[in-house]
Amino acid sequence: MLSQFCRSALILMSFAGVLAACGPGQGGAPNAGDGPDLSVALFDRDHVIDVEVEIDPTEWNILCQDGRTAPSVFSGCSDGFAYQNFRATVTVDGERYRNVAIRKKGFLGSLSNLRPSLKLNFGTFVEGRTHAGMKRMTLNNNRQDPSNTHQCMAYELFRQAGSIAPRCNFARVVVNGEDLGIYTHVESVKKPMIRRHFSDDSGNLYEGQGSDVSADLIDRMQLKTNEELNDRSDLRGLAAALEVDDDQLLDALEEHLDIDAFMTFWAMEATTSHWDSYSGNRNNYLMYHDPSSDQFYFIPWGADGAFQRIRLFNPENTDIAVLAEGAVANRLYEHPEGRAMYVDRLRALYEQLWDEDVLLAEADRIGALTNASSSSLEQQRRFIVAQGEGLRVALAREVAAFPEWIRAPRGIGAPECRVEAITRISGEFETVWLNGPSPSPGSSVSVVLNGEEQQWQSLLVAAGLSTQGDGYQLFMLRPGPDGQFFAIALEIPREVFVEGVTEMHALETSVFLALVNPATPDQPQIVGFGGVGTIRLDQASTEIGGPVSGSFESEFIQIGAF
Secondary structure (H helix, E strand, O other): OOHHHOOOHHHHHHOHHHHHHHOOOOOOOOOOOOOOOOOOHHHOOOOEEEEEEEOOHHHHHHHHHOOOOHHHHHOOOOOOOOOOOEEEEEEEOOEEEEEEEEEEOOOOOOOOOOOOOEEEEOOOOOOOOOEOOEOEEEEEOOOOOOOOOHHHHHHHHHHHHOOOOOOEEEEEEEEOOEEEEEEEEEOOOOHHHHHHHOOOOOOOEEEEEOOOOOOOOHHHOEEOOOOOOOOOHHHHHHHHHOOOOHHHHHHHHHOOEOHHHHHHHHHHHHHOOOOOOHHHHOEEEEEEEEOOOOEEEEEEOOHHHOOOOOOOOOOOOOOOOOOOOOHHHHHHHHOHHHHHHHHHHHHHHHHHHOOHHHHHHHHHHHHHHHOOOHHHHHHHHHHHHHHHHHHHHHOOOOHHHOOOOOOOOOOOOOOOOOHHHEEEEEEEEEEEOOOOOOEOOOOEEEEEEOOEEEOOOEEEEEOOOEOOEOEEEEEEEEEOHHHOEEEEEEEEEHHHOOOEEEEOEOOOEEEEEEEEOOOOOOOOEEEEEEEEEEEEEEEEOOOOOOEEEEEEEEEEEEOOOO
């Protein structure tokens, strides 16, 4: 493979064709006239960066608690949210900097008040200051990926395919003497990165979080450059091109979008199973409008959700080879020629890039470098094998055999704020610890949702890796439609699974409702989220048969039928 997966010059040569076809450095010649790139060493794949942060403890506590809530996000009421900046002294591999801007980062799924993801900016308070030529550092907490493998492996595969993608390696983060562990260090998608791929960095850069190139969601796109001008005519032109008839679609899109580059980007989201992405969930992506070509290019982001078979908000779509939620992907997938182009690109990139032995070796390398848990690494290894075989079988089909994509009624958030959609949920529970999902004789549950008492007939307790990361879950089940079950799940990090009261925070410590099919218990259909509340544990044993009891209360928003 190329770059981080490179084994020999012969392999490098084998990728020359696909790289040429997919267009590396899209949007014109790379801006190579600025001298040597000082940041190369900062993204050395074999080096774990040491990052030490000294910050006022009170301000650190405020930073940790900062963040959106699930009810505000899914009601569409989190627009205008901005994280607070604080001043800190930061030491990176022995180089010490005072007055560095530090803030929390994350949209919802990766938010943590125990190990927050962080943004560092060396130039906010000291004009022009950089570290290794970089003004910013982005440090992701890997809350949804205990193996530490997803982001760097996914971005590397995107780059090998010829897509624009951030560079990536790892850092050990220490704050006020407390070792927070290994973070993934990801290149910030800002003008320095844009200059490495385009000859003109003056264009609009957008970030998509629960937004899309469609009339109802286009204003939710976050403009990251040229903010004061806020001219979104480029986006509106692309949105208008999606509305033309089939016989005009490809020509209309080509005026605003590099379709070839998009096909590669789209196919790699499916190849890496990046479900919480543009084509999977209208989330975690960036778009750059290149003034030189007058075309858009998509950039992947938030790839901690890659390498997972999840369809959290569109569970009807189970085909391994298809993600088509985003408006551009969906319109092209519904177009006969567009679908054929997608399948051809997916097949070509799979054949060129999916080398199981190389991918397994890379997962093992990252695991050893970051001291990831053996169970999380084994999960990643199993996924690599299953994904490769699943794609091989799926891509043996003719294009006509590919299924239709059923779009979700809406993405993350709503076009406008619906405060009235936020209600309340509360409950009490008493059971025993069973170290795995099993009926718990003698358990009791009472639940009140939006002022109405609910009947819950059994309680199951699951320990270990939860659906959201390395934590515990308490499941309260009742029979649902068609042999399925409705479940209330309490998400509780290991660190706070102790007697006492814990404030809910994003999805890290939270409550959610789901519809669970016993045949696929690892693929729940989420129908509601809680947040802004508490979980109280009166008993918190993790010994087999030990007592677990307590209560919870929270704001709640319903996003599906139950």
